[in-house]
Structures are given as C-alpha cells and as structure tokens.
Amino acid sequence: MSHAARRRVCAVVAAVVVAVLLSALPALAHGFTSVVYADLTSPGAGHVRSALGLEYDLLVVSAADAEKDDALFREGTAAFEAGDAAKQAAALEAHSDTVLAYVTERFGVTAGQACTPVRDGDFTMEQREGVPYAVLVLDYRCPASADAHEVHSGLFPDSEGYVRGTKTVVTYDLDLTSGSAALDAKHPSFSTQQSWAERFWEFFRLGAEHLLGGLDHILFLLALIAGSRRLREIVLAATTFTLAHSVTFILAALGLVQVPASFVEPVIALSIAVVAGWHLWRIWRRRSHATDLEIAGHGHLGLDPAGWTRLAVVFCFGLVHGLGFAAALGIDQALSWTLLWSLLVFNVGIEVVQLSIIMLVFPVLAMLRRRRPVTGLWTTGTIAAGVSVMGLVWFVQRVLGV
Template sequence: MSAADSGDDDPLFTAGTAAFDAGDSGAQAAALKSHSSTVLRYVSDRVSVTARATACQPTQVGDATIGEREGVPYANLLLDWTCPERVDQHEVRSALFPDDEGYVKGTKTIVTYEIDSRSGSAALDSANPSFSTAQAWYERFGEFFLLGAEHLLSGIDHILFLLALIAGSRRLREIVLAATSFTLAHSVTFMLAALGLVEVPGAVVEPVIALSIAVVAGWHLWGIWRRGKHATDLETAGHGHFSLDRAGWIRLGVVFCFGLVHGLGFAGALGIDEAWSWTLLWSLLVFNIGIEVVQLTIIAVVFPLLLVLRRRAPKAGIWATGVVSAAVSVMGLIWFVQRVSGS
C-alpha cells in the first residue's frame, strides 16, 4: 500500500489488497514481482547508502518473496548497493514507512552490518534516521539501550505485570527476588527467540502474557480474601539466605515461568529474524539492559511508597493494593479474551 500510494500505482494497490485479504502469499509475491519497479523505487528513495558522501546505487537481487512472522506476512526484498570506490566509512539512512503515511506508527529499522573489518548494529527511527559505520560503539549501544527503555515504557501490559508483582510483594526481599527471577527468565527466551533459535507463535504468546497479568494480580487478591489484614504477613519463613515461606517460593516459580513467556513477547516486538551473530547478540543484550533499568527504576520508586503506606496505615495499604490488583486482574482478563478471540 505504501509503495502503491507513493508511485500512484493503482493496479498494485488493487492486486496487493486482494491478495492480502485472501491470505494468499503466492498472489502477494506475484503482485510484488509484476510491480517490482514501483516497489524498488519506493524503497530506494527511502533507504540509502553513501560512501564518504557519494551515493551508492541499489540493484534488486532476485524477486521479492513473502514470509510470515507471528501470523503476519512480511515482504523480503534483497538489494545490492554498488559504491563508486572502496572506502572504510559508510552511512546508512532509512525513512521507510513514515508516520504521515498513516499505515504504521513509530517504525524502527534494525540494521546489522559487516563491512571489511567493521561490524555492528544500529536502530533507526524518525528521530535518528541515519548512522555511520564510523560511529563509536557506545553510541550504537546507546541507541539499543533507549530502544529497550522505550519499549517497556510503551508496553502497558508489561508495566501492569510489574505493578501486580509490586502490589503482591510483602517484603523488599520478595520483590527483588521476583524481579530477578522475571529478569533471568525473560532474558533467556528473549535472546533465544530474537536470534531465531526458538519460535513460538504470537497467537500463543500474547494471550499467555495477558493471562499472566491476571494471575499474578489475582494471586494477591486471593491472599487478601483468605487472610484479610494479615495478607502481607509471612507464614512460617524458610531457612537460608532467601527466607521465603511456601507461598513465596510458589509465587517465585510462577513469576519465573511467566517471565519465560514475556521474553518471547519482547523478542516479537523487535521483529528480528536473524541468524546467530555476536554483533546482534551484544545489541540485544543492551536492549535488554534498557528494559531492566526502567523496570528497576519503577520498583525503586513505587515499592518504598507502598512500604511506608503499609506501615503507617496497614488497612489503607491492603485496600490500595487490593484495588490496584483488582483493576490489573480485570484488564488482564479482558486482554486475554480479546487476544484469544482475535478481536
């Protein structure tokens, strides 16, 4: 649709829309092939490679193909840029799918490269549309750090899950262990999924993420219903460094299992479909660190306030966490039904 609108190619718009609505990947690929000049012009006008300020010329290699990721068709287009001379510094610029087209919002372009002795990766968007291969490593990693931080802040489902964890934690030790467990779990699956080593359909991952929000929030509500004002009291504490009671250990295990699923959701949001590479691995690690810093910041701000409220007004603390947990649980159940039904 973007290419057809830009190139005033009505036949591409008609053929592409019909193929998309029919879910026919063969017809989608055929539409791209028969209108390859329109597609190539759209992409090459918005993605450029320059070598020391001299533009490199793109050539399409083979026909565009259609793949599928999380149930959504993606067009794969391979271009070969020919540069006028062999240089060790290149600039890549991307303005694909801008917001003003109205089809997608907040496009992120993930670039990985290996040129001569240089390799690296970068995240481009409307605020930072270009990068140079001469860019310092900390600048590249800073982009992925911010990308991770922005992703958590813009993902209301993950923030609600974190609030449910905070509301149900009785001691600082519990929220720290829960956050650590969640971090370790989603880091493992995030890395495996983003590097293409594990693949789970989004139709499975997204409903389970919604259900995890409802379950963790409902866990605290059940504790309030069963123990009332003693819901935040420890039962018989265990021995060892963690000193968790049975309920604490069970909750920790549940959080770890749900963390594995959330990691798949983080990877799906990046949309990376790339083979194993150390360059991409380090960038993903920095992305993950960005997520964790925001997560720990929220805990550091919210949990101390909750502790003060519980100590000064225990009944108000129970009511506050109960209301928050009820709202989060209801929201999680609504999302679960919506994602299962596809609405």
C-alpha cells in the same frame, strides 16, 4: 481515616487505573508500531546487498498512498485479508515500480555519494510474530574505494498517520567490520565506523523504549508490585523475572529456541491476568484477615509457601516474556556474537526502566500499607483487579487473532 475519606482515596486510585487501561487500548491495534529489518552484506568491492523485511499491510497502504496507486491498495489489501502469501507477493510484483519508488526514496546507502539501488530477485514473504512481512533485496552500487558506508532509513514515518515510532533494526557486515544499529526518527542514520559506545547507546535506548511502549510488560510489572508486601519480595520477583527472560532471550538469539508468536503473545497476556489475579485470590482467601498480607510475612526470606509458588509462576512466565522481547527484534535464527552483544544491551535497557518503575511505585504503596493497611489493601486490590481484567481481554483477543 474515615470511611468517606477511604472511598475518595479508592476512587482516585481507580481513576488512575482506568486511565492507564484506557491508554493501553491503542496498543491492541495491529500496526500501531512497526519494525523494519535490514541485513547488509558486501559480496564484493563497491557492492552492498540489503535484504529488507517490511510489514506487508503497512507497506501496501504506505506505498499506495504515497504514489496514489489505488490498484495496489485494492489488490494488496485483498491478498492480506485472504492470508495468501503467494497472492501477497504477486500484488507487490504487479506494482513493483510503486513499491520500489517508495522504499528507495526512504531507505538508502551512501559511500561519500549516494549508491544506486537495483532490485535483486522477486518479492518473497515471511512471518514475524505472526505478521506477514515482505522481503525485498536491493543491490547498491557504490564507489569501490569507499572506506565506510552510511545507512539511512525514514521508512513508515509518523507523518503518514499509520504507525508511530517505526524502528529499523540493521545488522551489517561491511568494510571489514560487523555490527548492528537501531534507527528511528530521531536517529535516522549511522556509519559503519560508529564506535562501540554509539552502538551500546542505540540498543540500550531501544530496549528502554520497547518496555515503555509495551504496556503488556508494564502491566505485568505493576501486578508484581501490587502483590509484593516488602522490598525483598519485589526484588526477588523482579530478579526472578529478569533471570527467566534473560535465559530465553539469549537462547532465542543463539537460535536454540523458536516458539511461534501465536503461542507467546496469548501466554504473555495470560501471565498478566494470572499474576494480578494471584494477589486478588490471596485477599479473598484471607477475607477479614486480608490486611495481614500488607504487614506480615513468614518463612524463609519472608516468603510463605504461596509466596514461593508465586516466584515459580513468575519464573515460568518470565521465560515466555523473554521470547516476546526476542521477537520484538525479529530474532528467528542464530545470530552473530556481535549482534548478540547488542541484544544483551537491549536487555539492559529493559531492566533499567523496569527498576525505575519499581523505585517510583513501590515506595508509595509500601508507605500506604504501613500507615493505612486497609487503604493499602484496597489500593493494591484495585490495581490488581484492573490489570487482571486487561490481561484477560488481551488474552481473548490474541487467542482469537483480533
């Protein structure tokens, strides 16, 4: 391949990387996506209690806009910017009619007929992934003879223009059954009589969509692929990453590990930069012999000492990514084994997408490395450089709380 042709190939690769990074920028904006948490229990016959966790600033702007309550917007926004939980709860209390009208119109429980909601207690505040959430408890009065309940959620729809793809994660203990469900615009409701297969598919889909929508995890995977010379390397790296994040995911679901998002999120960003930078460092260290990285490998399982060290680094960062996956579903306390099963299915959805990305990207890079080692080196180096820069940008932003 001529020097000019090589430059053209690298320019195309660079353009692709730039396009990926530019598409990642919207994910930096707070509130680009949101998750609603609903815990449903039954204190007695014909009685359903729903504890809703709603992202505070999103609730303020959505409810104020829907009901044209400018005072709620001003007071709620000021309390959010002040970071004062007491003021945030007070702002909601002062405009409780507006907030209740918004929530009850979009979230409901039926049992043959619509159940009537009544607020139970005051608004309270909590933190999820470093984000303030308002907790609203609603009591629904339903027919005592109902055999099953149906839950519907249309909170924070795309049409409002504030977020995209809001999901409502529901845990329930109703009708002598317990379980969990994930609702979104395409699947806005579920019945407590749903089958295990329906529950499996809901959380499998949620896990797959979470990875596809989480560009930080995708870029981490691209960094692993770019730095892997042969199939065995990326398989070992991906398996190490999977084992690590599965460990912390389960520990978090069992309530045995709790780490604040203020630590987890910056470390995830740093892991992206470090793993991508690892490949750049190896290229720089070898200099004129850098193409050997694309065609040779030594040591047990084809890994040299640097390769084994890389696996150790991937495992450590995988532990932190597992906490990030757990935080995506608001796991901050010990959960039932029923919900734990659903969360493991969520993890399976993540892994299937991860393997699909590897199967699509790695063969292309492997063929390029084998046939055109120099071009393959430039290509993986360009990908690693772009991913590393994006990881550093995210790290700085998350440390500073931007």
